[in-house]
Amino acid sequence: xxxxxxxAHEEMDQEALGLLFARHDLLAIPVVSAEGVLKGIVTVDDxxxxxxxxxxxxxxxxxxxxALGAPYLEVGFWEMVRKRVGWLTLxxxxxxxxxxxxxxxxxxxxxxxxxxxFIPLIISSGGNSGSQASTLVVRAMALGEVRxxxxxxxxxxxxxxxxxxxxxxxxxxxNVVVIHFRWGGEAVEHFGRIALAVALSLVxxxxxxxxxxxxxxxxxxxxxxxxxxxxxxxxxxxxxVAGIMIYFTVASLVL
Amino acid sequence: xxxxxxxAHEEMDQEALGLLFARHDLLAIPVVSAEGVLKGIVTVDDxxxxxxxxxxxxxxxxxxxxALGAPYLEVGFWEMVRKRVGWLTLxxxxxxxxxxxxxxxxxxxxxxxxxxxFIPLIISSGGNSGSQASTLVVRAMALGEVRxxxxxxxxxxxxxxxxxxxxxxxxxxxNVVVIHFRWGGEAVEHFGRIALAVALSLVxxxxxxxxxxxxxxxxxxxxxxxxxxxxxxxxxxxxxVAGIMIYFTVASLVL
Numbered sequence: 001x002x003x004x005x006x007x008a009h010e011e012m013d014q015e016a017l018g019l020l021f022a023r024h025d026l027l028a029i030p031v032v033s034a035e036g037v038l039k040g041i042v043t044v045d046d047x048x049x050x051x052x053x054x055x056x057x058x059x060x061x062x063x064x065x066x067a068l069g070a071p072y073l074e075v076g077f078w079e080m081v082r083k084r085v086g087w088l089t090l091x092x093x094x095x096x097x098x099x100x101x102x103x104x105x106x107x108x109x110x111x112x113x114x115x116x117x118f119i120p121l122i123i124s125s126g127g128n129s130g131s132q133a134s135t136l137v138v139r140a141m142a143l144g145e146v147r148x149x150x151x152x153x154x155x156x157x158x159x160x161x162x163x164x165x166x167x168x169x170x171x172x173x174x175n176v177v178v179i180h181f182r183w184g185g186e187a188v189e190h191f192g193r194i195a196l197a198v199a200l201s202l203v204x205x206x207x208x209x210x211x212x213x214x215x216x217x218x219x220x221x222x223x224x225x226x227x228x229x230x231x232x233x234x235x236x237x238x239x240x241v242a243g244i245m246i247y248f249t250v251a252s253l254v255l
Numbered sequence: 256x257x258x259x260x261x262x263a264h265e266e267m268d269q270e271a272l273g274l275l276f277a278r279h280d281l282l283a284i285p286v287v288s289a290e291g292v293l294k295g296i297v298t299v300d301d302x303x304x305x306x307x308x309x310x311x312x313x314x315x316x317x318x319x320x321x322a323l324g325a326p327y328l329e330v331g332f333w334e335m336v337r338k339r340v341g342w343l344t345l346x347x348x349x350x351x352x353x354x355x356x357x358x359x360x361x362x363x364x365x366x367x368x369x370x371x372x373f374i375p376l377i378i379s380s381g382g383n384s385g386s387q388a389s390t391l392v393v394r395a396m397a398l399g400e401v402r403x404x405x406x407x408x409x410x411x412x413x414x415x416x417x418x419x420x421x422x423x424x425x426x427x428x429x430n431v432v433v434i435h436f437r438w439g440g441e442a443v444e445h446f447g448r449i450a451l452a453v454a455l456s457l458v459x460x461x462x463x464x465x466x467x468x469x470x471x472x473x474x475x476x477x478x479x480x481x482x483x484x485x486x487x488x489x490x491x492x493x494x495x496v497a498g499i500m501i502y503f504t505v506a507s508l509v510l
Binding site for chain 1: 273276277280281282298299300301302303304306307310311313314315317318319320323326327328329332335336339340342343344346347348350351353354356357358361364365368369371372373374375376378379380382383384386387389390391392393394395398400401405408409412415416419420423424427428431435486487488491492495499
Protein backbone atom coordinates (compact mmCIF):
# COMPACT_ATOMS: atom_id res chain seq x y z
CA UNK A 1 0.00 0.00 0.00
CA UNK A 2 1.38 3.39 -0.99
CA UNK A 3 0.47 6.22 1.36
CA UNK A 4 1.80 9.49 2.66
CA UNK A 5 0.89 8.48 6.17
CA UNK A 6 3.33 6.55 8.30
CA UNK A 7 1.55 3.30 9.17
CA ALA A 8 2.61 -0.04 10.53
CA HIS A 9 1.64 -3.29 8.85
CA GLU A 10 0.28 -6.21 10.81
CA GLU A 11 3.16 -8.47 9.86
CA MET A 12 5.94 -6.06 10.94
CA ASP A 13 8.19 -7.41 13.66
CA GLN A 14 8.91 -5.56 16.87
CA GLU A 15 12.33 -4.47 15.74
CA ALA A 16 11.04 -2.79 12.57
CA LEU A 17 8.27 -1.12 14.57
CA GLY A 18 10.82 0.29 17.01
CA LEU A 19 12.87 1.70 14.15
CA LEU A 20 9.79 3.35 12.65
CA PHE A 21 9.06 5.19 15.88
CA ALA A 22 12.69 6.16 16.37
CA ARG A 23 13.02 7.52 12.84
CA HIS A 24 9.85 9.60 12.69
CA ASP A 25 9.58 10.70 16.34
CA LEU A 26 6.03 9.36 16.55
CA LEU A 27 3.82 9.21 19.64
CA ALA A 28 1.40 6.66 18.18
CA ILE A 29 1.05 4.73 14.96
CA PRO A 30 -2.00 3.18 13.26
CA VAL A 31 -1.65 -0.48 12.30
CA VAL A 32 -3.19 -1.45 8.96
CA SER A 33 -3.72 -4.77 7.16
CA ALA A 34 -2.22 -5.42 3.73
CA GLU A 35 -5.40 -3.95 2.24
CA GLY A 36 -5.01 -0.74 4.23
CA VAL A 37 -7.79 -1.48 6.73
CA LEU A 38 -7.16 -0.01 10.18
CA LYS A 39 -6.58 -2.82 12.69
CA GLY A 40 -5.49 -0.90 15.78
CA ILE A 41 -2.94 1.49 17.25
CA VAL A 42 0.44 1.19 18.95
CA THR A 43 1.60 3.94 21.31
CA VAL A 44 5.17 4.99 21.92
CA ASP A 45 5.29 3.96 25.58
CA ASP A 46 4.96 0.34 24.43
CA UNK A 47 7.84 0.99 22.09
CA UNK A 48 10.27 2.07 24.82
CA UNK A 49 9.79 -1.36 26.40
CA UNK A 50 10.15 -3.11 23.07
CA UNK A 51 13.34 -1.24 22.13
CA UNK A 52 14.81 -2.00 25.55
CA UNK A 53 13.93 -5.70 25.34
CA UNK A 54 15.24 -6.08 21.79
CA UNK A 55 18.54 -4.53 22.83
CA UNK A 56 18.78 -6.81 25.88
CA UNK A 57 18.17 -9.88 23.72
CA UNK A 58 20.84 -8.85 21.24
CA UNK A 59 23.33 -8.08 24.01
CA UNK A 60 22.77 -11.47 25.64
CA UNK A 61 23.22 -13.25 22.30
CA UNK A 62 26.34 -11.25 21.45
CA UNK A 63 27.78 -12.39 24.79
CA UNK A 64 27.35 -15.99 23.67
CA UNK A 65 24.27 -16.99 25.64
CA UNK A 66 20.56 -17.46 24.93
CA ALA A 67 18.50 -14.39 25.86
CA LEU A 68 17.49 -14.76 29.52
CA GLY A 69 14.07 -13.20 28.92
CA ALA A 70 13.81 -12.03 32.54
CA PRO A 71 15.84 -9.96 35.02
CA TYR A 72 19.15 -11.64 35.94
CA LEU A 73 18.41 -12.15 39.64
CA GLU A 74 14.86 -13.40 38.97
CA VAL A 75 15.81 -16.18 36.56
CA GLY A 76 15.99 -19.53 38.33
CA PHE A 77 19.52 -20.85 38.79
CA TRP A 78 19.11 -23.99 36.68
CA GLU A 79 17.22 -22.14 33.97
CA MET A 80 20.11 -19.70 33.74
CA VAL A 81 22.63 -22.54 33.51
CA ARG A 82 20.50 -24.16 30.81
CA LYS A 83 20.47 -20.92 28.78
CA ARG A 84 24.27 -20.73 28.96
CA VAL A 85 25.33 -24.34 28.62
CA GLY A 86 23.97 -24.81 25.08
CA TRP A 87 26.18 -22.26 23.36
CA LEU A 88 29.10 -23.02 25.66
CA THR A 89 28.99 -26.71 24.69
CA LEU A 90 28.58 -25.96 21.00
CA UNK A 91 31.54 -23.59 21.07
CA UNK A 92 33.56 -26.14 23.02
CA UNK A 93 32.90 -28.81 20.42
CA UNK A 94 33.84 -26.35 17.64
CA UNK A 95 36.95 -25.41 19.56
CA UNK A 96 38.13 -29.06 19.60
CA UNK A 97 39.23 -28.35 16.01
CA UNK A 98 42.13 -26.49 17.63
CA UNK A 99 43.35 -29.88 18.93
CA UNK A 100 43.50 -31.15 15.36
CA UNK A 101 45.20 -27.95 14.21
CA UNK A 102 47.75 -28.10 17.03
CA UNK A 103 48.26 -31.82 16.30
CA UNK A 104 49.38 -30.98 12.75
CA UNK A 105 52.25 -28.98 14.11
CA UNK A 106 53.44 -31.16 16.99
CA UNK A 107 56.66 -32.02 15.18
CA UNK A 108 57.46 -28.37 14.57
CA UNK A 109 56.69 -27.64 18.24
CA UNK A 110 58.88 -30.52 19.43
CA UNK A 111 61.79 -29.09 17.45
CA UNK A 112 61.15 -25.45 18.45
CA UNK A 113 59.19 -25.36 21.69
CA UNK A 114 59.62 -21.57 21.97
CA UNK A 115 57.05 -21.27 19.17
CA UNK A 116 54.36 -22.18 21.71
CA UNK A 117 55.11 -19.00 23.68
CA PHE A 118 53.22 -16.83 21.21
CA ILE A 119 50.21 -19.04 20.46
CA PRO A 120 47.76 -17.51 22.98
CA LEU A 121 48.83 -13.97 22.07
CA ILE A 122 48.39 -14.50 18.34
CA ILE A 123 45.12 -16.41 18.33
CA SER A 124 43.49 -14.08 20.86
CA SER A 125 44.32 -11.06 18.69
CA GLY A 126 42.25 -12.60 15.90
CA GLY A 127 39.39 -13.19 18.31
CA ASN A 128 39.52 -9.66 19.71
CA SER A 129 39.54 -7.93 16.34
CA GLY A 130 36.83 -10.30 15.10
CA SER A 131 34.63 -9.51 18.11
CA GLN A 132 34.93 -5.82 17.34
CA ALA A 133 33.93 -6.34 13.72
CA SER A 134 31.00 -8.68 14.38
CA THR A 135 29.62 -6.48 17.15
CA LEU A 136 29.69 -3.36 14.98
CA VAL A 137 28.05 -5.13 12.04
CA VAL A 138 25.36 -6.91 14.10
CA ARG A 139 24.33 -3.66 15.77
CA ALA A 140 24.35 -1.76 12.47
CA MET A 141 22.06 -4.44 11.01
CA ALA A 142 19.68 -4.26 13.97
CA LEU A 143 19.43 -0.49 13.51
CA GLY A 144 18.81 -0.87 9.78
CA GLU A 145 22.04 1.00 8.95
CA VAL A 146 23.51 -1.97 7.08
CA ARG A 147 21.50 -4.30 4.82
CA UNK A 148 22.33 -7.58 3.14
CA UNK A 149 23.20 -5.85 -0.14
CA UNK A 150 25.85 -3.76 1.67
CA UNK A 151 28.01 -6.83 2.28
CA UNK A 152 30.61 -5.85 -0.30
CA UNK A 153 31.03 -2.32 1.10
CA UNK A 154 31.48 -3.84 4.56
CA UNK A 155 33.88 -6.48 3.23
CA UNK A 156 36.19 -3.98 1.54
CA UNK A 157 36.04 -1.66 4.56
CA UNK A 158 36.86 -4.46 7.00
CA UNK A 159 39.62 -5.81 4.77
CA UNK A 160 41.36 -2.46 5.01
CA UNK A 161 40.59 -2.21 8.75
CA UNK A 162 41.97 -5.68 9.38
CA UNK A 163 45.21 -4.98 7.55
CA UNK A 164 45.63 -1.62 9.32
CA UNK A 165 44.89 -3.02 12.79
CA UNK A 166 47.08 -6.09 12.15
CA UNK A 167 49.91 -3.81 11.04
CA UNK A 168 49.73 -1.83 14.30
CA UNK A 169 49.78 -4.98 16.45
CA UNK A 170 52.52 -6.44 14.27
CA UNK A 171 54.78 -3.45 14.86
CA UNK A 172 54.15 -3.59 18.61
CA UNK A 173 54.83 -7.33 18.63
CA UNK A 174 58.32 -6.84 17.23
CA ASN A 175 59.20 -4.88 20.35
CA VAL A 176 57.51 -7.47 22.54
CA VAL A 177 59.52 -10.33 21.06
CA VAL A 178 62.79 -8.43 21.23
CA ILE A 179 62.19 -7.39 24.86
CA HIS A 180 61.15 -10.90 25.81
CA PHE A 181 64.25 -12.62 24.43
CA ARG A 182 66.62 -9.87 25.55
CA TRP A 183 65.36 -9.59 29.09
CA GLY A 184 64.28 -13.17 29.41
CA GLY A 185 67.92 -14.15 29.16
CA GLU A 186 67.10 -17.03 26.85
CA ALA A 187 69.73 -17.74 24.26
CA VAL A 188 67.47 -18.09 21.30
CA GLU A 189 69.31 -17.30 18.10
CA HIS A 190 67.65 -15.53 15.23
CA PHE A 191 65.13 -13.75 17.37
CA GLY A 192 64.86 -11.29 14.49
CA ARG A 193 63.24 -14.03 12.45
CA ILE A 194 60.94 -14.98 15.30
CA ALA A 195 59.85 -11.36 15.59
CA LEU A 196 59.19 -11.27 11.85
CA ALA A 197 57.15 -14.49 12.00
CA VAL A 198 55.05 -13.19 14.89
CA ALA A 199 54.48 -9.81 13.23
CA LEU A 200 53.49 -11.29 9.86
CA SER A 201 51.21 -13.83 11.56
CA LEU A 202 49.47 -11.03 13.41
CA VAL A 203 48.71 -9.18 10.19
CA UNK A 204 47.24 -12.39 8.75
CA UNK A 205 45.34 -13.42 11.88
CA UNK A 206 43.86 -9.99 12.57
CA UNK A 207 42.82 -9.58 8.93
CA UNK A 208 41.20 -13.01 8.97
CA UNK A 209 39.46 -12.36 12.30
CA UNK A 210 38.14 -9.02 11.12
CA UNK A 211 36.79 -10.44 7.87
CA UNK A 212 35.28 -13.53 9.52
CA UNK A 213 33.68 -11.40 12.23
CA UNK A 214 32.19 -8.93 9.79
CA UNK A 215 30.94 -11.46 7.22
CA UNK A 216 29.44 -14.02 9.64
CA UNK A 217 26.42 -11.78 10.48
CA UNK A 218 25.68 -11.45 6.73
CA UNK A 219 25.91 -15.22 6.26
CA UNK A 220 23.59 -15.85 9.22
CA UNK A 221 21.02 -13.33 8.01
CA UNK A 222 21.23 -14.71 4.46
CA UNK A 223 20.41 -18.15 5.90
CA UNK A 224 17.43 -16.68 7.73
CA UNK A 225 19.16 -16.95 11.12
CA UNK A 226 19.74 -14.27 13.74
CA UNK A 227 22.89 -12.22 12.98
CA UNK A 228 23.36 -11.71 16.74
CA UNK A 229 24.42 -15.35 16.95
CA UNK A 230 27.75 -14.05 15.58
CA UNK A 231 28.76 -13.59 19.20
CA UNK A 232 32.20 -12.64 20.46
CA UNK A 233 32.82 -16.23 21.67
CA UNK A 234 31.72 -17.67 18.32
CA UNK A 235 33.97 -15.37 16.34
CA UNK A 236 36.87 -16.16 18.70
CA UNK A 237 36.35 -19.87 18.15
CA UNK A 238 36.43 -19.46 14.37
CA UNK A 239 39.51 -17.24 14.63
CA UNK A 240 41.42 -19.60 16.91
CA VAL A 241 41.61 -22.48 14.45
CA ALA A 242 42.61 -20.20 11.58
CA GLY A 243 45.07 -18.40 13.84
CA ILE A 244 46.95 -21.60 14.65
CA MET A 245 47.18 -22.55 10.97
CA ILE A 246 48.34 -19.09 9.92
CA TYR A 247 50.93 -18.82 12.70
CA PHE A 248 52.60 -22.19 12.10
CA THR A 249 52.53 -21.79 8.33
CA VAL A 250 54.16 -18.37 8.50
CA ALA A 251 56.65 -19.58 11.13
CA SER A 252 57.70 -22.56 9.02
CA LEU A 253 58.26 -20.25 6.03
CA VAL A 254 60.23 -17.62 7.93
CA LEU A 255 62.30 -19.77 10.30
CA UNK B 256 12.32 15.52 47.32
CA UNK B 257 9.53 13.11 48.28
CA UNK B 258 6.50 13.22 46.02
CA UNK B 259 3.77 10.99 44.69
CA UNK B 260 4.37 12.35 41.20
CA UNK B 261 6.93 10.76 38.95
CA UNK B 262 9.41 13.49 38.11
CA ALA B 263 12.89 13.60 36.66
CA HIS B 264 15.68 15.52 38.37
CA GLU B 265 17.97 17.82 36.45
CA GLU B 266 21.05 15.80 37.28
CA MET B 267 19.67 12.43 36.12
CA ASP B 268 21.60 10.82 33.32
CA GLN B 269 20.02 9.61 30.10
CA GLU B 270 20.11 5.99 31.16
CA ALA B 271 18.18 6.61 34.37
CA LEU B 272 15.68 8.74 32.46
CA GLY B 273 15.10 5.92 29.97
CA LEU B 274 14.50 3.46 32.81
CA LEU B 275 11.97 5.83 34.41
CA PHE B 276 9.92 5.99 31.20
CA ALA B 277 10.16 2.24 30.66
CA ARG B 278 9.07 1.41 34.20
CA HIS B 279 6.06 3.73 34.43
CA ASP B 280 4.87 3.70 30.78
CA LEU B 281 5.00 7.49 30.66
CA LEU B 282 4.36 9.72 27.64
CA ALA B 283 6.00 12.80 29.13
CA ILE B 284 7.80 13.66 32.34
CA PRO B 285 8.32 16.99 34.12
CA VAL B 286 11.89 17.82 35.03
CA VAL B 287 12.38 19.48 38.42
CA SER B 288 15.36 21.00 40.20
CA ALA B 289 16.55 19.66 43.58
CA GLU B 290 14.17 22.19 45.20
CA GLY B 291 11.22 20.82 43.19
CA VAL B 292 10.98 23.77 40.82
CA LEU B 293 9.73 22.82 37.34
CA LYS B 294 12.52 23.22 34.81
CA GLY B 295 11.00 21.68 31.68
CA ILE B 296 9.54 18.54 30.14
CA VAL B 297 10.86 15.48 28.32
CA THR B 298 8.58 13.55 25.96
CA VAL B 299 8.74 9.84 25.28
CA ASP B 300 9.69 10.11 21.60
CA ASP B 301 13.01 11.61 22.71
CA UNK B 302 13.38 8.62 25.00
CA UNK B 303 13.08 6.03 22.23
CA UNK B 304 16.12 7.61 20.61
CA UNK B 305 17.98 7.81 23.91
CA UNK B 306 17.28 4.16 24.82
CA UNK B 307 18.38 3.08 21.35
CA UNK B 308 21.60 5.12 21.53
CA UNK B 309 22.46 3.95 25.04
CA UNK B 310 22.05 0.33 23.96
CA UNK B 311 24.22 0.89 20.88
CA UNK B 312 26.96 2.43 23.00
CA UNK B 313 26.92 -0.48 25.44
CA UNK B 314 26.92 -3.04 22.64
CA UNK B 315 29.92 -1.39 20.98
CA UNK B 316 31.81 -1.29 24.27
CA UNK B 317 30.95 -4.90 25.08
CA UNK B 318 32.42 -5.86 21.71
CA UNK B 319 35.71 -4.31 22.78
CA UNK B 320 35.63 -1.04 20.86
CA UNK B 321 34.90 2.59 21.63
CA ALA B 322 31.31 3.58 20.80
CA LEU B 323 31.25 4.73 17.15
CA GLY B 324 28.68 7.45 17.86
CA ALA B 325 27.42 7.37 14.25
CA PRO B 326 26.06 4.82 11.75
CA TYR B 327 28.69 2.24 10.74
CA LEU B 328 28.87 3.16 7.05
CA GLU B 329 28.92 6.91 7.79
CA VAL B 330 31.92 6.88 10.12
CA GLY B 331 35.11 7.82 8.30
CA PHE B 332 37.48 4.91 7.76
CA TRP B 333 40.36 6.26 9.84
CA GLU B 334 38.06 7.42 12.60
CA MET B 335 36.70 3.88 12.82
CA VAL B 336 40.20 2.42 12.95
CA ARG B 337 41.09 4.91 15.65
CA LYS B 338 38.06 3.85 17.75
CA ARG B 339 39.10 0.20 17.50
CA VAL B 340 42.87 0.35 17.76
CA GLY B 341 42.96 1.73 21.31
CA TRP B 342 41.28 -1.20 23.03
CA LEU B 343 42.90 -3.68 20.65
CA THR B 344 46.36 -2.40 21.56
CA LEU B 345 45.61 -2.32 25.27
CA UNK B 346 44.31 -5.89 25.18
CA UNK B 347 47.33 -6.95 23.14
CA UNK B 348 49.71 -5.52 25.72
CA UNK B 349 47.74 -7.23 28.49
CA UNK B 350 47.81 -10.45 26.52
CA UNK B 351 51.62 -10.39 26.41
CA UNK B 352 51.39 -11.71 29.97
CA UNK B 353 50.53 -15.03 28.33
CA UNK B 354 54.10 -15.09 26.95
CA UNK B 355 55.43 -14.88 30.49
CA UNK B 356 52.96 -17.54 31.66
CA UNK B 357 53.87 -19.87 28.79
CA UNK B 358 57.55 -19.16 29.45
CA UNK B 359 57.20 -20.53 32.98
CA UNK B 360 56.18 -23.88 31.59
CA UNK B 361 58.57 -24.26 28.63
CA UNK B 362 60.47 -27.07 30.37
CA UNK B 363 57.27 -29.00 31.00
CA UNK B 364 56.25 -28.46 27.37
CA UNK B 365 59.65 -29.58 26.08
CA UNK B 366 59.26 -32.84 28.03
CA UNK B 367 55.60 -33.36 27.10
CA UNK B 368 54.82 -31.48 23.91
CA UNK B 369 51.36 -33.10 23.67
CA UNK B 370 50.31 -30.81 26.55
CA UNK B 371 50.27 -27.95 24.05
CA UNK B 372 47.43 -29.64 22.13
CA PHE B 373 44.82 -28.58 24.67
CA ILE B 374 45.99 -25.04 25.45
CA PRO B 375 43.70 -23.17 23.01
CA LEU B 376 40.70 -25.33 23.95
CA ILE B 377 41.15 -24.79 27.67
CA ILE B 378 41.90 -21.09 27.71
CA SER B 379 39.12 -20.26 25.26
CA SER B 380 36.58 -22.04 27.48
CA GLY B 381 37.45 -19.63 30.27
CA GLY B 382 37.03 -16.70 27.91
CA ASN B 383 33.69 -17.92 26.57
CA SER B 384 32.14 -18.55 29.97
CA GLY B 385 33.54 -15.25 31.21
CA SER B 386 32.01 -13.37 28.27
CA GLN B 387 28.63 -14.85 29.10
CA ALA B 388 28.90 -13.79 32.73
CA SER B 389 30.16 -10.26 32.09
CA THR B 390 27.57 -9.61 29.39
CA LEU B 391 24.68 -10.71 31.61
CA VAL B 392 25.91 -8.64 34.55
CA VAL B 393 26.68 -5.51 32.52
CA ARG B 394 23.23 -5.53 30.92
CA ALA B 395 21.51 -6.23 34.25
CA MET B 396 23.36 -3.22 35.71
CA ALA B 397 22.36 -0.98 32.79
CA LEU B 398 18.71 -1.96 33.32
CA GLY B 399 18.97 -1.31 37.06
CA GLU B 400 18.25 -4.99 37.85
CA VAL B 401 21.56 -5.43 39.64
CA ARG B 402 23.15 -2.83 41.90
CA UNK B 403 26.57 -2.58 43.52
CA UNK B 404 25.29 -3.99 46.81
CA UNK B 405 24.12 -7.15 44.98
CA UNK B 406 27.72 -8.19 44.30
CA UNK B 407 27.67 -11.01 46.83
CA UNK B 408 24.45 -12.52 45.47
CA UNK B 409 25.94 -12.41 41.98
CA UNK B 410 29.24 -13.85 43.22
CA UNK B 411 27.65 -16.87 44.90
CA UNK B 412 25.35 -17.43 41.91
CA UNK B 413 28.21 -17.26 39.42
CA UNK B 414 30.43 -19.46 41.57
CA UNK B 415 27.81 -22.19 41.34
CA UNK B 416 27.24 -21.48 37.62
CA UNK B 417 30.95 -21.68 36.90
CA UNK B 418 31.36 -25.00 38.69
CA UNK B 419 28.28 -26.44 36.96
CA UNK B 420 29.29 -25.24 33.49
CA UNK B 421 32.90 -26.33 34.03
CA UNK B 422 31.68 -29.76 35.11
CA UNK B 423 29.67 -30.18 31.89
CA UNK B 424 32.62 -29.18 29.69
CA UNK B 425 34.92 -31.36 31.80
CA UNK B 426 32.80 -34.44 31.20
CA UNK B 427 32.65 -33.74 27.47
CA UNK B 428 36.41 -33.18 27.37
CA UNK B 429 37.10 -36.69 28.71
CA ASN B 430 35.45 -38.09 25.58
CA VAL B 431 37.30 -35.62 23.39
CA VAL B 432 40.69 -36.63 24.79
CA VAL B 433 39.94 -40.34 24.56
CA ILE B 434 38.67 -40.04 20.96
CA HIS B 435 41.63 -37.92 19.98
CA PHE B 436 44.29 -40.32 21.24
CA ARG B 437 42.42 -43.46 20.09
CA TRP B 438 41.68 -42.25 16.57
CA GLY B 439 44.73 -40.05 16.27
CA GLY B 440 46.84 -43.23 16.44
CA GLU B 441 49.34 -41.54 18.70
CA ALA B 442 50.92 -43.87 21.21
CA VAL B 443 50.56 -41.65 24.22
CA GLU B 444 50.51 -43.70 27.39
CA HIS B 445 48.34 -42.75 30.32
CA PHE B 446 45.80 -40.89 28.28
CA GLY B 447 43.45 -41.47 31.19
CA ARG B 448 45.59 -39.10 33.25
CA ILE B 449 45.67 -36.57 30.43
CA ALA B 450 41.88 -36.68 30.23
CA LEU B 451 41.68 -36.15 33.99
CA ALA B 452 44.08 -33.20 33.83
CA VAL B 453 42.12 -31.57 31.00
CA ALA B 454 38.77 -32.12 32.72
CA LEU B 455 39.93 -30.77 36.09
CA SER B 456 41.57 -27.79 34.40
CA LEU B 457 38.31 -27.01 32.64
CA VAL B 458 36.39 -26.92 35.91
CA UNK B 459 39.00 -24.53 37.31
CA UNK B 460 39.30 -22.35 34.22
CA UNK B 461 35.56 -22.03 33.62
CA UNK B 462 34.92 -21.24 37.29
CA UNK B 463 37.64 -18.61 37.20
CA UNK B 464 36.39 -17.12 33.92
CA UNK B 465 32.83 -16.94 35.20
CA UNK B 466 33.84 -15.27 38.45
CA UNK B 467 36.22 -12.83 36.77
CA UNK B 468 33.63 -11.95 34.13
CA UNK B 469 30.87 -11.36 36.66
CA UNK B 470 32.93 -9.41 39.21
CA UNK B 471 34.81 -7.14 36.78
CA UNK B 472 31.71 -4.99 36.04
CA UNK B 473 31.24 -4.44 39.81
CA UNK B 474 34.89 -3.49 40.20
CA UNK B 475 34.68 -1.05 37.29
CA UNK B 476 31.50 0.56 38.60
CA UNK B 477 32.96 0.75 42.12
CA UNK B 478 35.91 2.65 40.65
CA UNK B 479 33.51 5.03 38.91
CA UNK B 480 34.26 3.54 35.49
CA UNK B 481 31.85 2.18 32.89
CA UNK B 482 30.95 -1.47 33.61
CA UNK B 483 30.52 -2.02 29.85
CA UNK B 484 34.31 -1.84 29.57
CA UNK B 485 34.18 -5.44 30.89
CA UNK B 486 33.99 -6.49 27.25
CA UNK B 487 34.17 -10.03 25.93
CA UNK B 488 37.73 -9.45 24.65
CA UNK B 489 38.81 -7.98 28.00
CA UNK B 490 37.40 -10.89 29.97
CA UNK B 491 39.04 -13.34 27.54
CA UNK B 492 42.38 -11.68 28.04
CA UNK B 493 42.11 -11.93 31.82
CA UNK B 494 40.99 -15.56 31.53
CA UNK B 495 43.78 -16.60 29.18
CA VAL B 496 46.63 -15.88 31.58
CA ALA B 497 44.85 -17.60 34.47
CA GLY B 498 43.87 -20.47 32.17
CA ILE B 499 47.49 -21.21 31.29
CA MET B 500 48.54 -21.17 34.95
CA ILE B 501 45.67 -23.41 36.03
CA TYR B 502 46.17 -25.89 33.20
CA PHE B 503 49.91 -26.41 33.71
CA THR B 504 49.59 -26.52 37.47
CA VAL B 505 46.87 -29.17 37.31
CA ALA B 506 48.75 -31.10 34.61
CA SER B 507 51.96 -31.18 36.67
CA LEU B 508 50.03 -32.49 39.68
CA VAL B 509 48.12 -35.17 37.77
CA LEU B 510 50.76 -36.39 35.31
